[in-house]
Each structure stands twice: as structure tokens, then as C-alpha cells.
Amino acid sequence: MIGGIEVEALFRKRIGLPEDEPVTFEKLDEILEKTARTIPFENMRIMNQETFDITNESLIDKMLARNEGGLCYELNGLLYLFLLENGFDVTLVRGDVFNNEIGEWTKLGRTHVAIILHHEGQDYIVDTGFGGNLPLKPVPMKGEVVTSSNGQFKVEASENEYGDYVLMLKLADKDKDWRIGHVIDSKKPVTNLSEFNEIQKVLIENERSPFNKGPILMKFTDNGTVSLTDKTLTRWIDGKQHKENITETAFKEYVKNIFGIIY
Incomplete structure (x- = not known):
């Protein structure tokens, strides 16, 4: 406790x-x-x-x-x-x-x-x-x-x-x-x-901080990782990278649907 x-x-x-x-x-x-x-x-x-x-x-x-x-x-x-x-x-x-x-x-x-x-x-x-x-x-x-x-x-x-x-x-x-x-x-x-x-x-x-420049989210998956910024969604699947550019609307949806975070 x-x-x-x-x-x-x-x-x-x-x-x-x-x-x-x-x-x-x-x-x-x-x-x-x-x-x-x-x-x-x-x-x-x-x-x-x-x-x-x-x-x-x-x-x-x-x-x-x-x-x-x-x-x-x-x-x-x-x-x-x-x-x-x-x-x-x-x-x-x-x-x-x-x-x-x-x-x-x-x-x-x-x-x-x-x-x-x-x-x-x-x-x-x-x-x-x-x-x-x-x-x-x-x-x-x-x-x-x-x-x-x-x-x-x-x-x-x-x-x-x-x-x-x-x-x-x-x-x-x-x-x-x-x-x-x-x-x-x-x-x-x-x-x-x-x-x-x-x-x-x-x-x-601090201006050197990497965490005040833009949103960063990442977690591990069963076969790699998934990471998200306000501009890109990147998945590593079985050792291969898959990266796509995203819109602001898609970013908000991914924050909720992939990472389960609601603001």
C-alpha cells in the first residue's frame, strides 16, 4: 500500500x-x-x-x-x-x-x-x-x-x-x-x-530538451514497436520499418486508438 x-x-x-x-x-x-x-x-x-x-x-x-x-x-x-x-x-x-x-x-x-x-x-x-x-x-x-x-x-x-x-x-x-x-x-x-x-x-x-519540441509516443508490440509524432507513424514489424506521413486528424485518432490516451 x-x-x-x-x-x-x-x-x-x-x-x-x-x-x-x-x-x-x-x-x-x-x-x-x-x-x-x-x-x-x-x-x-x-x-x-x-x-x-x-x-x-x-x-x-x-x-x-x-x-x-x-x-x-x-x-x-x-x-x-x-x-x-x-x-x-x-x-x-x-x-x-x-x-x-x-x-x-x-x-x-x-x-x-x-x-x-x-x-x-x-x-x-x-x-x-x-x-x-x-x-x-x-x-x-x-x-x-x-x-x-x-x-x-x-x-x-x-x-x-x-x-x-x-x-x-x-x-x-x-x-x-x-x-x-x-x-x-x-x-x-x-x-x-x-x-x-x-x-x-x-x-x-530547457532548449536542449527533446521532449518540448513536439509530441512523442512509443510502445512495444508483439513483433516490434510503434512510434508516433504529429507528422509520422512508424512501425517496426519483424525487423522491418514501415513509416507513413500523417495528418493532424490522424494523429489525434492514433493517440486514442493505438496508445489508448484520451485528452
Whole structure:
């Protein structure tokens, strides 16, 4: 029970996990896949200037009662509450994302949020808020490579100004070589969700933010991903890209019909 609101039952209902199914470490792969397919990565409230203060209750209301999605701090914030309620040893951490197109960090400060999960003497990065770059599995922080339907992922120790562990990835059907995803700072855990309000403010106001330029929505599907902007609908199906230009009317319909979000 979080702040008088039971996240457990609502989260299970949202992702389609049976009420009586135990949530074990071995079950996390399935839970992460179900989450990626049902709770979209999206910035509609930022674009509509309808953001709110980040609290346990507001995250639960937004994504479990109103069936919206969110950005990294919201998606991983919600998953953290669910894992915590199921007895996992988890910590929220912050870091920065690497822009591979220009070969540098976003320089928005520590605005990416992920989870460190501690299990049987090992630490893992768990992340359901990284758009189409999700590992869909816990990734060990000792360098082992994990493989999912979305590609290969590993975590390497790498000190820089934004953190000390880097998520490396090689997406299926997209990347030939390893590339940097994001860095997290394991030495500065999030101690209060109020920190997410600082992140949200940066993403709303900073000119370098990719989330205040136009709507972005994406989620995983049974055979790939689907992403939407106000100009294009892009589907990756069995490793092949299908992209089409769309109208403003079509955009609004897709937001509702594909992503289930009503504004």
C-alpha cells in the first residue's frame, strides 16, 4: 500500500498480470515486456502544458487510473513502487542519455531515471523508461551481456561527470556495433520523488530538451514497436520499418486508438 493507494492490483491489471501470480526475480523479464507493451513512453502532458507535481499518488493516478504513459522518471518511478511493494530491494538513480547522432551527452544534467535492483548479491539495472532502447530484462552491472527480443545489452563501469555505470546496447536489426545508451550515478540515489519535479522542469523548459519540441509516443508490440509524432507513424514489424506521413486528424485518432490516451 503506497500512500493509501494499492499500486499492486492496479499495476497488475494495467499490464495484464494475473492477481495470483507470484512476482519473482525470474518473472521480471515477462513483467518488463508486458509493461513495455502496455504503458507507453510519451510526453503528451508536457506538450499540452498539463503537467503536475510528481508524487506516488500522482504517478499511480496518471498511469494506472487514467491509463496514460509517461517519461523515464514517471515510468521507472511507477515500476519502482510496484517492485518495492513486492518485496524487491530497489533504488532509484539518475543519470544522462548519450546522443549518438552528435556523439555527446544531452547535457541536461542528471535527467534520466532508472532503477538499481539488488538480488542475491548482484546489482542489476532495470529500465522501462528508455523509449525504444529498453533491454526488457534486468541487466547485470558486472558486464555480462543479456539478450532479449530488442537486442543485446550490457552495463560497464565508466566514471564521468554524470555517473559511474554506462548501459551499452546493440539493438536487433538496427545496430551493427555497440553504442552508449545512458549513464547512471549509483553513488547518488534518489531519496525523494520531489527530485523528479526538478527533472520535469528541465525537460519542459530547457532548449536542449527533446521532449518540448513536439509530441512523442512509443510502445512495444508483439513483433516490434510503434512510434508516433504529429507528422509520422512508424512501425517496426519483424525487423522491418514501415513509416507513413500523417495528418493532424490522424494523429489525434492514433493517440486514442493505438496508445489508448484520451485528452
